Amino acid sequence: MSRHLEIAIDRIRCDGRGLCAELVPELIRLDDWGYPIIASGLVPDHLISHAQKAVAACPVLALALRQAERKAPS
Amino acid sequence: MSRLRLLAGPDLSLGAERLHAQVERLGPLPVAGAALIDTLEATGLAGRGGASFPVARKWRSVTHHSGGAVVVANGAEGEPQSFKDRVLMSTRPHLVLDGALLAARALKASQIVLYVGEEHRAAWTAMAGALAERPEPELHRARLVAAPHRYVAGESSAAVHLLDAAIASPTTKPPEPHAAGVGGAPTLVQNVETLAHIALIARHGAGWFRSAGRRGGAGTVLITVAGAVPSPGVVEIEAGTTVREVLELAGGTDPAARAVLIGGYFGSWVDFATALELPLEAAALREHGLGLGCGVVGVISSRGCGVCETARIIRYLAGESSAQCGPCFFGLRALADACGRIAERGSNPDDLARLNRWARDVRGRGACRHPDGAVMFLQSALQTFAPEFSSHPAHWRAHATGRGVA
Amino acid sequence: MTDQLLWYTTRAAGAVSLVLLSAVVILGVLSALRFKAAGWPAFLTTGLHRNVALVTLVFLALHIVTAVVDIVPFSSYYRTFWLGLGTIAAELVAAIVVTSLLRGLIGHAAWRVIHWLTYASWPIGVVHGLGTGTDAWSAWFFALTCACVAAVSFAVVYRLVAGPRDPLAEPRASFRSGVERKPEP
Numbered sequence: 099m100s101r102h103l104e105i106a107i108d109r110i111r112c113d114g115r116g117l118c119a120e121l122v123p124e125l126i127r128l129d130d131w132g133y134p135i136i137a138s139g140l141v142p143d144h145l146i147s148h149a150q151k152a153v154a155a156c157p158v159l160a161l162a163l164r165q166a167e168r169k170a171p172s
Numbered sequence: 173m174s175r176l177r178l179l180a181g182p183d184l185s186l187g188a189e190r191l192h193a194q195v196e197r198l199g200p201l202p203v204a205g206a207a208l209i210d211t212l213e214a215t216g217l218a219g220r221g222g223a224s225f226p227v228a229r230k231w232r233s234v235t236h237h238s239g240g241a242v243v244v245a246n247g248a249e250g251e252p253q254s255f256k257d258r259v260l261m262s263t264r265p266h267l268v269l270d271g272a273l274l275a276a277r278a279l280k281a282s283q284i285v286l287y288v289g290e291e292h293r294a295a296w297t298a299m300a301g302a303l304a305e306r307p308e309p310e311l312h313r314a315r316l317v318a319a320p321h322r323y324v325a326g327e328s329s330a331a332v333h334l335l336d337a338a339i340a341s342p343t344t345k346p347p348e349p350h351a352a353g354v355g356g357a358p359t360l361v362q363n364v365e366t367l368a369h370i371a372l373i374a375r376h377g378a379g380w381f382r383s384a385g386r387r388g389g390a391g392t393v394l395i396t397v398a399g400a401v402p403s404p405g406v407v408e409i410e411a412g413t414t415v416r417e418v419l420e421l422a423g424g425t426d427p428a429a430r431a432v433l434i435g436g437y438f439g440s441w442v443d444f445a446t447a448l449e450l451p452l453e454a455a456a457l458r459e460h461g462l463g464l465g466c467g468v469v470g471v472i473s474s475r476g477c478g479v480c481e482t483a484r485i486i487r488y489l490a491g492e493s494s495a496q497c498g499p500c501f502f503g504l505r506a507l508a509d510a511c512g513r514i515a516e517r518g519s520n521p522d523d524l525a526r527l528n529r530w531a532r533d534v535r536g537r538g539a540c541r542h543p544d545g546a547v548m549f550l551q552s553a554l555q556t557f558a559p560e561f562s563s564h565p566a567h568w569r570a571h572a573t574g575r576g577v578a
Numbered sequence: 579m580t581d582q583l584l585w586y587t588t589r590a591a592g593a594v595s596l597v598l599l600s601a602v603v604i605l606g607v608l609s610a611l612r613f614k615a616a617g618w619p620a621f622l623t624t625g626l627h628r629n630v631a632l633v634t635l636v637f638l639a640l641h642i643v644t645a646v647v648d649i650v651p652f653s654s655y656y657r658t659f660w661l662g663l664g665t666i667a668a669e670l671v672a673a674i675v676v677t678s679l680l681r682g683l684i685g686h687a688a689w690r691v692i693h694w695l696t697y698a699s700w701p702i703g704v705v706h707g708l709g710t711g712t713d714a715w716s717a718w719f720f721a722l723t724c725a726c727v728a729a730v731s732f733a734v735v736y737r738l739v740a741g742p743r744d745p746l747a748e749p750r751a752s753f754r755s756g757v758e759r760k761p762e763p
Contacts, residue, residue, distance in 0.1 A: 111686065113744045113746065114744075114745070115612060115620055116614075116620055117619075117620045117621045117624060120619045120620060120621050121621055131745075155621050155624060155625070157609065157624055158686055159681060159682070159685070159686040159689075
């Protein structure tokens with residue numbers, strides 16, 4: 099059963115430590131200054147556990163996995 | 173071709189209109205409650221603070237959250253080229269106060285805050301004087317708070333944060349101010365021009381508001397005309413007025429004009445010929461990927477330099493980052509450095525590639541819209557001034573010799 | 579026989595706890611310094627820091643249980659002070675670990691305040707070790723303590739000298755000082 103989860107980030111709390119990009123490089127890479135660029139959209143099922151590790155590893159609790167809002171058709 | 177509604181009445185040079193004069197001219201403050209929100213919906217009024225967000229929708233979202241609401245009249249006007257808010261506050265303060273009071277009553281707000289840029293002395297004096305004249309108890313309790321003189325101090329969450337924690341820096345969203353703002357209460361942060369429009373709408377109705385406006389636009393708009401025009405300043409026009417018509421009001425169009433900046437520092441550069449025929453109206457501008465923003469229309473002539481002006485503005489915006497988010501602080505600074513190098517030493521493919529790459533990287537990766545506004549401004553410059561950005565030796569050599577670029 | 583076993587166990591577990599706790603503090607300093615190297619990613623530092631702290635709890639528990647069974651019933655008033663320090667150090671470590679495990683619930687700000695207690699728990703633990711060991715000091719324990727103190731001191735001093743590793747620390751503070759609310763004129 100697929101879960102509709104996406105990675106949310108608190109941009110003010112984030113201070114570019116980079117653990118997230120180490121733990122789930124398929125979804126998170128670092129920009130030229132060490133801050134995460136997060137792939138938009140849902141987290142693929144096979145990467146959810148890795149995303150959870152990244153969220154838990156963040157030293158400043160800047161990341162979270164949350165239910166994606168189902169966007170109403172416009 | 174100007175259409176005076178907000179600025180109708182005594183000549184602006186006479187300063188702040190007193191309460192009794194406004195009551196004589198426009199009648200007293202109307203009684204209005206929550207039904208005002210329906211009226212605003214019928215007008216289609218959009219906010220004049222820069223985001224052009226539908227006002228009725230914003231007010232409804234405040235009512236969706238429980239607790240005594242707070243109304244913040246935003247007169248920070250941190251945009252350097254914009255003068256409309258301070259002109260409005262210093263000449264028609266009671267329209268602004270009426271609007272704030274109407275909002276407070278419609279939203280059952282327990283607090284009113286007037287957030288005025290600390291450097292706008294005339295506006296400050298006028299608002300303080302106007303407050304003292306008012307009999308309403310809600311306005312006796314109202315607070316006049318100085319907005320620090322920084323670009324982001326006027327951002328909604330920054331205003332809320334100043335009131336809560338004495339520091340005007342933007343905060344992470346969610347929660348949005350309308351859900352949890354000042355002291356956790358649902359907060360309406362509304363531009364002073366928007367509130368002034370509401371003061372008139374409450375008196376005359378939605379139909380009256382929409383009776384002005386052309387080419388699909390509704391109501392009037394305050395525009396600051398800046399740059400290479402004979403008479404820069406604030407004008408009030410019908411929505412849908414073209415840029416050409418606005419420039420006529422400011423003394424005429426310069427045949428040597430190169431481009432127009434529409435919407436201020438978070439707006440977009442448009443090639444002059446294209447800009448002239450653009451109606452200053454939300455839907456039409458959106459079709460061109462543009463926005464009214466804070467209502468600044470700035471002209472640059474070919475005697476000036478689009479690259480240098482862009483570099484200067486990006487440098488300014490980079491310096492105005494609140495330094496809370498890495499991508500904004502470092503990204504805008506890097507963009508400013510690259511842009512500055514092109515301006516001073518001539519363009520080169522590396523810096524152009526960097527500008528494009530970093531602009532894509534930075535966008536959407538801050539806690540507020542500051543980096544987005546800066547990046548979209550830069551991208552419009554790269555598009556509009558493409559010849560100047562890429563013509564290396566001709567550009568800076570011509571600039572150095574004082575000759576304009578063709 | 580059981581007495582001796584308990585006695586040796588409590589001393590050994592105490593020594594191991596000291597070494598592990600020292601390692602935890604050093605790893606914490608490395609984490610704050612954002613230490614990274616080829617083959618040593620950032621998550622290794624924080625992962626080790628957390629896991630070694632949990633292992634420390636195990637040895638600390640062993641140390642406390644064996645001490646309570648063996649020593650406490652027979653302690654003199656003189657000894658009680660040093661034991662008391664041990665109790666304080668152990669409680670601080672427990673508080674730090676528990677709040678860290680519940681970080682998601684209490685939030686980052688509250689967690690951070692309590693985490694600073696580390697800088698109290700470690701020295702109190704060291705002093706407890708030296709104090710309770712006065713009647714049975716051995717050279718190896720003293721040497722071990724000196725090595726731990728030297729390593730941790732070096733790490734902490736280095737951290738103080740290196741300064742904040744957050745490149746936004748200075749510009750953020752500079753911006754904030756410019757947007758503070760001034761009293762209304």
